[in-house]
Amino acid sequence: MPAPAIVSDVGKVLIDFDFSIAARRLVEKCDHQAETVMSLFDDIKGPYEVGEISDDEFVRMGTERTGFRGTAEEFAAIWCEIFTPNQPMWDSLAAVAGKVPMFLLSNTNELHKTYFLREFEVFGHFQDGVYSHRAGCAKPGERIFRQTIERLDLDPARTFYIDDLEPNIVTAASLGFQAFHYSFAKHAAFEAELAVWMAAQGIG
Ligand SMILES: [Mg+2]
Numbered sequence: 001m002p003a004p005a006i007v008s009d010v011g012k013v014l015i016d017f018d019f020s021i022a023a024r025r026l027v028e029k030c031d032h033q034a035e036t037v038m039s040l041f042d043d044i045k046g047p048y049e050v051g052e053i054s055d056d057e058f059v060r061m062g063t064e065r066t067g068f069r070g071t072a073e074e075f076a077a078i079w080c081e082i083f084t085p086n087q088p089m090w091d092s093l094a095a096v097a098g099k100v101p102m103f104l105l106s107n108t109n110e111l112h113k114t115y116f117l118r119e120f121e122v123f124g125h126f127q128d129g130v131y132s133h134r135a136g137c138a139k140p141g142e143r144i145f146r147q148t149i150e151r152l153d154l155d156p157a158r159t160f161y162i163d164d165l166e167p168n169i170v171t172a173a174s175l176g177f178q179a180f181h182y183s184f185a186k187h188a189a190f191e192a193e194l195a196v197w198m199a200a201q202g203i204g
Pocket residue numbers: 009010011012013163164165
């Protein structure tokens with residue numbers, strides 16, 4: 001019988017992100033406007049996040065499309081340096097770390113995943129994760145949630161799932177997860193709900 005667990009999304013839950021930071025840095029070395037340059041990634045970001053495009057291809061395509069005049073390493077750094085901590089969530093999870101296993105479920109790509117796991121201490125609380133680019137599928141589809149249940153040996157009814165996007169919450173809830181629709185503004189409500197869930201699972 002699987003034990004209780006917490007599964008968390010990454011972006012806008014554990015860390016915030018702001019692609020306009022990348023946009024402003026990109027346009028320092030190309031002939032586009034900061035307001036529109038990120039739209040050049042619209043049709044490659046999705047395929048990159050489900051592993052259809054490799055890191056090298058993504059960097060090459062992104063460099064070509066934008067006409068970026070820096071190195072591949074500079075491009076990759078600009079792509080990654082968009083994240084900032086969500087300190088209230090880090091504090092909440094530090095308080096329950098070690099009492100209940102914690103896992104990640106993220107629509108992401110290899111450059112971002114490698115970067116955030118390395119840079120941010122909160123990820124030290126997580127035992128494992130399922131990532132879209134490795135799974136070959138993405139939220140809000142059911143497939144990646146089913147892979148997550150199987151791979152991490154979860155009982156959805158005993159799993160507290162946190163995500164900021166409504167469609168992901170809908171899928172998670174339909175599969176029986178105890179799903180919490182998170183936003184930075186709702187952190188106090190999150191803490192209260194997590195405490196109720198912990199108590200219901202008999203975790204002190
Ligand atoms: Mg998110």
